[in-house]
Amino acid sequence: xxxxxxLLRWNAEFAKNVWLEISTQRLLAMxxxxxxxxxxxxxxxxxxxxxxxxxxxxxxxxxVFLGMLWGIKSASxxxxxxxxxxxxxxxxxxxxxAWKLTVGKLFGSTIYNWYSALICLVIYLFTCLQDGTLDQxxxxxxxxxxxxxxxxxxxxxxxxxxxxxxxxxIKVKSNRVFIIAFLLFGSVSRLIFFGIFSAFSFTxxxxxxxxxxxxxxxxxxxxxxxxCSWIVAAVYRNMRAELQYSDKPNWWxxxxxxxxLFQFGFFIGYDGMSFKISLLVAIASYFAQLVFITxxxxxxxxxxxxxxxxxxxxxxxxxxxLFLQNAPxxxxxxxxxxxxxxxxxxxxxxxxxxxxxxNIQEKFDFELxxxxxxFLISIFGFIIRDLSALLLxxxxxxxxxxxxxxxxxxxxxxxxxxxxxxxNDNLTAAFFPSPKSSTILMVTFPLIEAAFVGWFLxxxxxxxxxxxxx
Amino acid sequence: xxxxxxxxxxxxxxxxxxxxxxxxxxxxxxxxxxPNGAGKTTLLRCIAALSxxxxxxxxxxxxxxxxxxxxxxxxxxxxxxxxxxxDDLTVxxxxxxxxxxxxxxxxxxxxxxxxxxxxxxxxxFADKKVGTLSRGMRQRVGIAQAIIHEPKVLLLDEPASGLDPEARYALSALLLxxxxxxMTIIVSSHILAELEDYxxxxxxxxxGRMIEHRSLSKEKTVSNxxxxxxxxxxxxxxxxxxxAQIDGVxxxxxxxxxxxxxxxxxxxxxxxxxxxxIANDMPVDDITExxxxxxxxxxxxxxxxxxxxx
Numbered sequence: 001x002x003x004x005x006x007l008l009r010w011n012a013e014f015a016k017n018v019w020l021e022i023s024t025q026r027l028l029a030m031x032x033x034x035x036x037x038x039x040x041x042x043x044x045x046x047x048x049x050x051x052x053x054x055x056x057x058x059x060x061x062x063x064v065f066l067g068m069l070w071g072i073k074s075a076s077x078x079x080x081x082x083x084x085x086x087x088x089x090x091x092x093x094x095x096x097x098a099w100k101l102t103v104g105k106l107f108g109s110t111i112y113n114w115y116s117a118l119i120c121l122v123i124y125l126f127t128c129l130q131d132g133t134l135d136q137x138x139x140x141x142x143x144x145x146x147x148x149x150x151x152x153x154x155x156x157x158x159x160x161x162x163x164x165x166x167x168x169x170i171k172v173k174s175n176r177v178f179i180i181a182f183l184l185f186g187s188v189s190r191l192i193f194f195g196i197f198s199a200f201s202f203t204x205x206x207x208x209x210x211x212x213x214x215x216x217x218x219x220x221x222x223x224x225x226x227x228c229s230w231i232v233a234a235v236y237r238n239m240r241a242e243l244q245y246s247d248k249p250n251w252w253x254x255x256x257x258x259x260x261l262f263q264f265g266f267f268i269g270y271d272g273m274s275f276k277i278s279l280l281v282a283i284a285s286y287f288a289q290l291v292f293i294t295x296x297x298x299x300x301x302x303x304x305x306x307x308x309x310x311x312x313x314x315x316x317x318x319x320x321x322l323f324l325q326n327a328p329x330x331x332x333x334x335x336x337x338x339x340x341x342x343x344x345x346x347x348x349x350x351x352x353x354x355x356x357x358x359n360i361q362e363k364f365d366f367e368l369x370x371x372x373x374x375f376l377i378s379i380f381g382f383i384i385r386d387l388s389a390l391l392l393x394x395x396x397x398x399x400x401x402x403x404x405x406x407x408x409x410x411x412x413x414x415x416x417x418x419x420x421x422x423x424n425d426n427l428t429a430a431f432f433p434s435p436k437s438s439t440i441l442m443v444t445f446p447l448i449e450a451a452f453v454g455w456f457l458x459x460x461x462x463x464x465x466x467x468x469x470x
Numbered sequence: 471x472x473x474x475x476x477x478x479x480x481x482x483x484x485x486x487x488x489x490x491x492x493x494x495x496x497x498x499x500x501x502x503x504x505p506n507g508a509g510k511t512t513l514l515r516c517i518a519a520l521s522x523x524x525x526x527x528x529x530x531x532x533x534x535x536x537x538x539x540x541x542x543x544x545x546x547x548x549x550x551x552x553x554x555x556x557d558d559l560t561v562x563x564x565x566x567x568x569x570x571x572x573x574x575x576x577x578x579x580x581x582x583x584x585x586x587x588x589x590x591x592x593x594x595f596a597d598k599k600v601g602t603l604s605r606g607m608r609q610r611v612g613i614a615q616a617i618i619h620e621p622k623v624l625l626l627d628e629p630a631s632g633l634d635p636e637a638r639y640a641l642s643a644l645l646l647x648x649x650x651x652x653m654t655i656i657v658s659s660h661i662l663a664e665l666e667d668y669x670x671x672x673x674x675x676x677x678g679r680m681i682e683h684r685s686l687s688k689e690k691t692v693s694n695x696x697x698x699x700x701x702x703x704x705x706x707x708x709x710x711x712x713x714a715q716i717d718g719v720x721x722x723x724x725x726x727x728x729x730x731x732x733x734x735x736x737x738x739x740x741x742x743x744x745x746x747x748i749a750n751d752m753p754v755d756d757i758t759e760x761x762x763x764x765x766x767x768x769x770x771x772x773x774x775x776x777x778x779x780x
Contacts, residue, residue: 093543
């Protein structure tokens with residue numbers, strides 16, 4: 001029997017979840033059900049080898065279903081239920097540290113899922129032992145465990161964002177978390193299973209990282225470990241915020257830096273590329289990623305007008321620390337994206353068109369010669385336009401529909417309207433960065449649009465402030 | 471001591487607190503009163519360092535709620551209106567969890583749990599699951615959780631709403647008992663009758679502004695007004711008129727052979743009032759300090775506020 005006093009002393013949040021999730025009946029029920037499934041397999045498959053093979057896949061399926069997918073519900077409920085049932089305030093005022101709370105939520109709320117998933121994993125490893133593939137089974141097991149932690153970590157992050165958006169005044173429904181979680185699972189599952197099935201066949205596909213060759217499974221494991229660690233770190237930082245600590249975005253900056261270095265390793269020496277070319281491709285690719293991340297963050301982070309007032313005050317009063325503590329991450333990411341964009345332009349100019357064409361365009365069909373200062377201005381003009389529009393929707397009287405309005409806006413300006421002018425690069429430059437349009441139009445269109453939407457935003461900002469302060 | 475200075479809190483669409491300032495001495499039980507939506511819960515959450523104001527300051531025993539929220543959390547127990555309990559845990563498990571969440575590692579957890587459960591009167595149902603309890607019982611569990619770390623300040627948001635008379639009486643007795651241990655308590659409510667039995671101060675909040683902070687005790691009031699009741703063997707109209715003209719006397723009303731009045735202690739003491747009564751040869755039978763009626767005082771305060779606003 002578990003010594004609850006010891007567990008409480010180690011991690012009260014974890015212990016509470018054990019009380020809530022574990023009972024003798026539940027502990028007995030899961031192995032019993034799994035045992036029955038094994039019996040069914042052996043009864044319906046002719047040979048032991050075939051049964052062993054079936055059991056291998058079923059056990060991985062069991063891990064995914066019982067651990068990962070069912071765990072999505074447990075992980076999101078560990079935040080949303082606390083918030084909706086008004087127990088979250090107790091947590092925020094507790095002296096449990098952010099790490100203990102992270103561990104307690106990540107592994108405590110999903111303890112029964114872990115229990116079930118680990119049973120499946122043991123069965124999987126047993127089947128590997130039977131057919132002599134344990135050397136492949138062990139990294140697969142590690143990959144599955146890391147994927148499960150990452151998925152649940154992302155779910156907890158999403159739930160924390162949701163409760164922050166609702167500001168304690170309305171109940172948060174978990175449907176949205178589930179839908180996004182399943183979409184997310186759908187998109188990353190290919191990557192996970194690529195790792196697993198490449199290990200099944202053990203094709204020995206080799207990738208170089210900083211010039212060192214690695215087996216695909218090892219690379220999958222390394223990547224999973226890297227991103228899983230950062231996801232757990234992100235949960236920890238969010239827990240700190242919930243515990244009312246005021247942190248500057250140092251960890252976010254560290255993530256951006258280490259993520260670049262991690263990715264850069266794959267570009268060095270790739271297909272005979274020189275260091276300079278590798279650097280250019282890595283920077284250009286990271287620039288695109290940072291722009292994408294800025295959009296994702298801007299859409300998902302809370303856009304509380306009160307926080308923007310705090311930011312404005314901090315800016316006007318030159319309180320740098322207060323500004324950084326309250327700035328949403330997309331505001332922090334945007335200038336870094338710009339920096340990477342600028343570096344891309346500089347490298348394109350320094351390396352020259354000929355070298356780029358020979359080394360990149362001809363090999364990878366990757367357009368970089370057209371990257372210019374004007375193109376960069378065009379990209380940032382559109383980013384400013386879009387972010388201003390996003391804030392404009394959020395500062396409206398019907399802010400609940402702001403994100404939906406934004407998706408409609410994206411559909412309109414990036415799909416429907418450009419379709420009307422398809423084939424005319426000079427006109428499509430009015431909707432998105434078009435490297436083939438004339439330089440003047442490439443710069444003028446986005447700047448005018450950004451100024452136009454920005455003016456409306458400023459007007460609404462002033463109206464809102466005057467209403468509140470009246 | 472609780473010190474609130476120029477506190478401003480905003481929601482996206484409105485300002486919830488505007489320039490709220492007050493000071494509450496140690497050991498007081500303060501009734502935080504105001505209509506629904508006045509800003510009571512927001513104020514309590516700012517004091518508990520659960521919500522960050524846009525400007526202003528909140529100090530709890532020398533700790534700043536904005537810059538030192540974690541230190542303030544250790545000083546404060548906060549019970550919100552819905553109590554926030556885990557329905558699937560037993561009462562004992564709930565309080566044990568809270569003990570390990572709020573006490574440091576060297577504490578005697580069992581003793582703390584035992585004391586909190588006994589103080590809150592939750593011992594008889596300690597083994598029951600929280601989800602099966604009545605509202606009065608749940609409130610006791612909530613209070614046991616809130617006082618587990620023996621906080622210096624206890625904040626209760628609408629604790630008696632929905633309770634039966636017996637549970638309200640028990641709450642009143644418990645709060646007075648906690649006050650005896652030196653706790654400073656703020657109790658918010660829009661039902662004034664429940665606050666009258668134990669509150670020593672009243673803090674009125676309306677439209678996010680603090681419009682009154684005064685004592686309800688028999689001692690000197692915050693606004694230096696003392697409520698007195700003077701009994702006469704035979705009360706005549708001339709007595710009433712004479713007393714009404716005494717400098718420092720206000721809010722004078724009569725009831726049978728008694729006169730109720732407010733005495734401004736800055737200009738007049740009880741002793742000098744008594745001298746005046748004797749000098750005017752009034753048949754005084756008795757002088758007693760009266761506790762201020764919360765309901766009357768609240769309504770008067772709100773009316774004054776509305777008149778001034780108009």
